[in-house]
Amino acid sequence: MTVLPETLLLTPAEMAAADAAAAASGIDTYGLMEKAGQAVAASALRHYPQALRFVVLCGPGNNGGDGYIAAAGLIRAGADTRVFAIGDPGRLTGDARRAMEACPVKPVASSQLQLGPGDVVIDAIFGAGLARPVSAEVEDLIFKVRNAGIPVVAVDLPSGLCGRRGAPLGAAFRAARTVTFMARKPGHLLMPGRSLCGDIEVCDIGIPLRILRRAAGTVAANHPDAWRHLLPTPDPASHKYRRGHLGVFSGGASHTGAARLSAGAGLAAGAGLVTLASPADAMPVNAAQLTAVMLREVETAAALKDWLAASKLSAFVLGPGFGVGDKARDFVLALEGRPLVLDADGITSFREQRNRLFDIYRAREAPLVLTPHEGEFARLFPDLVEAEGQSKFEKAVAAARLANAIIVYKGADTVIAAPNGRTLINDNAPPWLATAGSGDVLAGIIGALLANGMPAFEAAAAAVYLHGEAATRAGEGMTAESLVQHIGPLSG
Incomplete structure (x- = not known):
């Protein structure tokens, strides 16, 4: 596995460029998604072995795809897992659709979400690239989870948080843990974003370091x-x-x-x-x-x-x-x-x-x-x-x-x-x-x-x-x- 530099920091646009460059180099993008989702499932199981149920919230893009794969991994491990979709899952395309179709549990509408003691939420709604305020549907979910007082594991970045500015876009989840991939984003370090991310894990999912360095700009972590x-x-x-x-x-x-x-x-x-x-x-x-x-x-x-x-x-x-x-x-x-x-x-x-x-x-x-x-x-x-x-x-x-x-x-x-x-x-x-x-x-x-x-x-x-x-x-x-x-x- 690659040893990732401690200074490495990519803006959402730079991370998107690295993803595109990885795809252009012939790397299997669904393979990257599988590794990301599996890393999320592994983290959730490692840190919340006492969970009675994992509630996976899947969004309308590739972050949602990570969530479907995480859900599949949790189910294979024997964990009680439910999947809730934000938006119409039938409109998913590409790798995210493939991940949804491979998930052994079919998603139900987020409007049906009910939370209880012992639940752990996997937030796979939006990644770091969100640039607009969250919808009323997502805002309602954020407040429902917050009021339930249960832990959240965020995929890439807590949904609703700007990955470039570290600022909530209307509302954002407060995660206990955030699992991100290949490099942190400025929003993981800038306040108030850092206080919303909880403990941050950076997982290597197989994008070569040369591609990341080529995509990186002039901002980095102080180390x-x-x-x-x-x-x-x-x-x-x-x-x-x-x-x-x-x-x-x-x-x-x-x-x-x-x-x-x-x-x-x-x-x-x-x-x-x-x-x-x-x-x-x-x-x-x-x-x-x-x-x-x-x-x-x-x-x-x-x-x-x-x-x-x-x-x-x-x-x-x-x-x-x-x-x-x-x-x-x-x-x-x-x-x-x-x-x-x-x-x-x-x-x-x-x-x-x-x-x-x-x-x-x-x-x-x-x-x-x-x-x-x-x-x-x-x-x-x-x-x-x-x-x-x-x-x-x-x-x-x-x-x-x-x-x-x-x-x-x-x-x-x-x-x-x-x-x-x-x-x-x-x-x-x-x-x-x-x-x-x-x-x-x-x-x-x-x-x-x-x-x-x-x-x-x-x-x-x-x-x-x-x-x-x-x-x-x-x-x-x-x-x-x-x-x-x-x-x-x-x-x-």
Whole structure:
């Protein structure tokens, strides 16, 4: 069997192209359907041995065909199985019709569905390619199953969920398990789709990897395979100056904590030196709470330029707790396109003057990494937020091209996008990472990897993944301070 790459992610259109290419190469498409249906039956039996009855809901296309084959497999295994058709099964064609005719149990109309304790539903109504709102018939089924409180095993994707955007199209099943084939789809990773899929199994049904890779576009899952080879690794000749010098900018005396989190994270993530550039009134506050992180007074843009002229600095983080306004803009302009992670207040400071920021990094090929959460993204890219029918990763790519920057569009489904369209969707962050200060920690990790010379896209992607790993190690109940203490080398 093929070992499928962990990064592999195909949009519904790309998966359809892979299916067509497999058929054109001479692969038996009914054989693929048989393997898919058998994988679903095997998963259902393995995870629900206590089921009293399997209820298979079969749709009007190939997803329904998978369902008929799954039903046949369940029956052969001795399980009590009923099949319900959505639409007229007599209108099925091709492989799906063949699967329906081979099923030992004939389908009955979905209007006759009655559910009871011990039932397990196999949702084989629609696959990942659904692009329109579900019908009233399917919506009624979704609510009937939901109200019954019984487990659902989804075939490919929970019916009603957009495979490209991860958004419900009117209504969608909430699955306990989803069995998909050859590759995950963006809708498996993007929220709220991920929360509707339950545990996801990717089953190899025999499409050659060369066909999948040829069909794949520029979006993939964020996994160490995409950037592990570029991670900085200390060697016996390493010293602090070779590992980069990260500069982090502090806010005033009452707003210093966020920048200290970034600075501490930068040091923990491998920067050789970290200096917290602080205004005069914040110097005593920061000095009282820093040890390995160095401190320098930088009050004005002129003082910043003097520091840049006198010191060799590799990368910068600006924004956490810094304050919104002219000073933030002046500092960014003074950095003259040096490698920069712009976060929080730094992003908001350019909401009315974004072209000033974009022009700096368009003219100079130095890396700019923008790390907006949903609200900050809306402030800087209001035109993109309002785009109808666009997925989160498509909006992130559009923003990256507009800004000539790496975009880290944060959330439970953080998306990392580059101006060339390359995109990674992250899915290793535990829910407790949504806590005050965690974004400041992420900015510091990205800054450390940039300071080490890692390319900006890979630095951002690696930082997002390592951030999630640190949160998993820290455990539920973590704070941003304890998160910093769990930043460490890539595990596994």
